[in-house]
Amino acid sequence: MSAKRDRSSGVNKTSDRRKFLKGSLTVAAGIGLFDIVPRHVLGGPDHVPPSETFGAALIGVGGRGPGTFRDLSGKHKLNIRKIAECDVKFVGSADNKTRYTDFRRLLERKDLDIVAIATPPHWHALISIAAMDAGKDVLCEKPMTRFIAEGRAVIEAVKRTGQMFQIGTYGRFGSAGGGGPEIRKIIRAGFAKGHEVRVVKKGGFKVKQWSGPINVTPGDPPKNLDWDLYCGPSPLRPFHSPRFGGMHRGYWDYDGGGLGDMGQHYLDPISYRLGKDNTHPVKVEVSAPPAHPDVTGPWGWVKFTYADGVELILDSGEWGEPAGLQERSIGKNDLTAAQQAKLAEIPNEETMIGFGEAVKTRKQPGGNAEAAHYTSSIMHLANVAIRTGRTIQFDPKTERAIGDEEANRIIDQPMRAPWHI
Amino acid sequence: MPQVESAAKIWLDRIPNLEDGRRNPGLDPTVAAKLFDDILAEGEDAIVNVIDSLGESDNGKDWKTRLLLHGLLIHTGAKDREKGRERLELVYAKSLGDERADSAKTFVAMQLQWFATAKAVPALAAQLASKDIPLINAAAAALTAIGKPAVDSLRKAQANATGDAKIAIDHALKQI
Numbered sequence: 001m002s003a004k005r006d007r008s009s010g011v012n013k014t015s016d017r018r019k020f021l022k023g024s025l026t027v028a029a030g031i032g033l034f035d036i037v038p039r040h041v042l043g044g045p046d047h048v049p050p051s052e053t054f055g056a057a058l059i060g061v062g063g064r065g066p067g068t069f070r071d072l073s074g075k076h077k078l079n080i081r082k083i084a085e086c087d088v089k090f091v092g093s094a095d096n097k098t099r100y101t102d103f104r105r106l107l108e109r110k111d112l113d114i115v116a117i118a119t120p121p122h123w124h125a126l127i128s129i130a131a132m133d134a135g136k137d138v139l140c141e142k143p144m145t146r147f148i149a150e151g152r153a154v155i156e157a158v159k160r161t162g163q164m165f166q167i168g169t170y171g172r173f174g175s176a177g178g179g180g181p182e183i184r185k186i187i188r189a190g191f192a193k194g195h196e197v198r199v200v201k202k203g204g205f206k207v208k209q210w211s212g213p214i215n216v217t218p219g220d221p222p223k224n225l226d227w228d229l230y231c232g233p234s235p236l237r238p239f240h241s242p243r244f245g246g247m248h249r250g251y252w253d254y255d256g257g258g259l260g261d262m263g264q265h266y267l268d269p270i271s272y273r274l275g276k277d278n279t280h281p282v283k284v285e286v287s288a289p290p291a292h293p294d295v296t297g298p299w300g301w302v303k304f305t306y307a308d309g310v311e312l313i314l315d316s317g318e319w320g321e322p323a324g325l326q327e328r329s330i331g332k333n334d335l336t337a338a339q340q341a342k343l344a345e346i347p348n349e350e351t352m353i354g355f356g357e358a359v360k361t362r363k364q365p366g367g368n369a370e371a372a373h374y375t376s377s378i379m380h381l382a383n384v385a386i387r388t389g390r391t392i393q394f395d396p397k398t399e400r401a402i403g404d405e406e407a408n409r410i411i412d413q414p415m416r417a418p419w420h421i
Numbered sequence: 422m423p424q425v426e427s428a429a430k431i432w433l434d435r436i437p438n439l440e441d442g443r444r445n446p447g448l449d450p451t452v453a454a455k456l457f458d459d460i461l462a463e464g465e466d467a468i469v470n471v472i473d474s475l476g477e478s479d480n481g482k483d484w485k486t487r488l489l490l491h492g493l494l495i496h497t498g499a500k501d502r503e504k505g506r507e508r509l510e511l512v513y514a515k516s517l518g519d520e521r522a523d524s525a526k527t528f529v530a531m532q533l534q535w536f537a538t539a540k541a542v543p544a545l546a547a548q549l550a551s552k553d554i555p556l557i558n559a560a561a562a563a564l565t566a567i568g569k570p571a572v573d574s575l576r577k578a579q580a581n582a583t584g585d586a587k588i589a590i591d592h593a594l595k596q597i
Contacts, residue, residue, distance in 0.1 A: 208444065211444045211445065212444075213443040213444060213481075214439060214443065214444065214445060214481045214484040215439065215442070215443065215480070215481035215482055215484060216480070216481050217480050217481075218478065218479060218480055235531070235555065235558060235559065235562070236554065236555055236558060237479065237555070238478070238479050238480075240479075240481075288447075288450075289447030289448050289449065289450055289453065290447075290448055290450065290453045290488065290491075290492040290495060290496075291491070291495070292445050292484065292487065292488050292491065293487055293488075293490075293491035293528075293531065293532065294484075294487065295444075295445060297444070297445040297447060298445070298446070298447035319447055387495075388495060388498060389450070389495050389496075390495075390498070390499060403500075404498075405536070406494075406495075406498045406535055406536050409534065409535055409536075409566050410535075413566075414534075414561075414562045414565035414566055414593070414596055415596070416558055416562070416592075417558075417561075417588045417589050417591070417592035418588070418592060420592070420595065420596055
């Protein structure tokens with residue numbers, strides 16, 4: 001029943017099919033069969049060969065789901081054949097052919113190459129891992145995870161399976177232009193030390209909008225909803241209607257409030273620009289009232305400090321006094337002549353590729369699991385500080401809070417049976 | 422006991438009402454710290470009074486109680502408040518053995534998941550014999566969070582467990 005599967009079987013079967021088709025075409029060309037094989041099979045201008053058509057399914061059809069699925073053929077320009085949809089609210093209408101309730105049944109299909117995941121966030125990591133273990137590439141909606149340890153597990157699944165993973169937010173691609181690469185290069189070279197470098201993101205976190213309603217009378221779940229499966233790895237609660245269908249963002253069981261909703265969008269380009277998509281902050285300070293244990297709530301600001309002194313401030317503007325600190329950038333002119341010379345020697349990074357190209361070339365895309373993990377961890381750390389109400393000292397290597405067991409119990413949470421990472 | 426309920430009300434009334442009738446408006450941290458200190462200064466009975474004000478179902482009407490009980494553990498999590506935290510853990514764990522609704526015990530077990538140590542293991546392990554699935558799951562999750570000190574008790578409980586309890590215990594041991 002676990003989302004984890006037998007890792008020795010079922011992996012990369014579809015990739016093998018693609019390799020086989022590619023190899024077959026090479027052999028066909030070599031023995032002069034082009035004359036007798038129709039163009040619609042081999043491809044060419046205006047003809048996409050079958051080997052370039054990808055079977056895809058959508059898991060989580062509400063909210064962003066249809067848009068995420070459309071991105072496969074739109075934004076990512078993949079030739080998609082829609083195989084099926086899966087959702088916990090298909091009870092009574094699922095046929096296990098084109099409509100599934102249980103993603104595990106869907107992932108058994110051999111004609112599936114890609115899954116788009118748009119469930120609530122408490123399912124993102126588990127389904128992503130199960131999909132990759134089943135040999136599927138993954139386009140997963142933000143936020144990538146519900147807590148930090150899940151992110152590490154997704155990265156391990158990518159390494160283990162060789163499948164492609166892309167998070168459904170693309171801010172870093174925009175930041176790759178303009179002054180972004182220069183700041184990134186300066187910070188990654190270690191030249192920010194001794195300088196005041198700070199990014200302040202003010203507002204837009206929808207804190208009140210996604211603060212969970214508290215006094216809700218429980219009722220019976222809709223007949224078409226598998227409530228137990230919806231709760232999944234999170235505690236099985238009485239059915240409170242706001243916990244399902246968008247407002248789930250306001251409950252710690254499923255998401256992280258406005259930070260969970262908007263955080264990864266805002267933080268993806270920032271962490272890229274700051275060159276922090278391969279490390280974590282070492283200190284997180286917070287201004288927030290005591291958090292409720294069940295629902296997300298108000299917070300004022302969160303200040304992150306990285307090991308090199310670079311700072312990031314999230315200022316909600318929706319509670320308390322603002323952090324009151326100004327942005328400070330850094331450019332080539334702030335560096336010594338020796339540093340500038342060293343900087344000129346550092347080669348430019350390769351251009352990031354999108355999910356479509358990643359699927360075809362088998363090279364990880366720009367918003368890959370590792371980059372997405374470090375970005376989503378910023379908002380998770382913010383919520384750890386908000387929930388504990390105190391400064392968190394964090395070890396980027398072990399991904400654990402230093403001397404704070406309570407914080408670590410939010411960073412790595414038990415899951416309800418049978419689910420585990 | 423009416424006087425017990427009124428004692429808890431003194432604390433609960435110091436928390437502002439919901440915003441728009443639905444959302445936690447946020448208690449000023451300074452006011453909150455004073456409130457938590459006042460409760461702790463009153464001793465074990467005051468904490469038990471608050472626990473006693475938990476509702477008999479998870480319908481949100483006791484949200485102030487939940488905020489208080491959670492706030493106490495957060496407040497005592499600060500480095501210079503270890504003694505308060507130890508006392509809180511003992512009171513929370515002891516309350517699981519009292520006569521109270523499963524929903525209330527489930528909430529207390531969920532709070533222990535945040536901070537409990539080996540000291541709370543016997544009280545949590547005893548909940549694994551409950552018939553209430555959310556309570557079993559909450560106790561199992563708290564024992565999982567405690568980790569190695571909970572293994573012996575989980576194994577002991579595993580021997581006689583059936584159904585959902587067995588699933589939860591097996592799973593807890595697997596996760597530890």
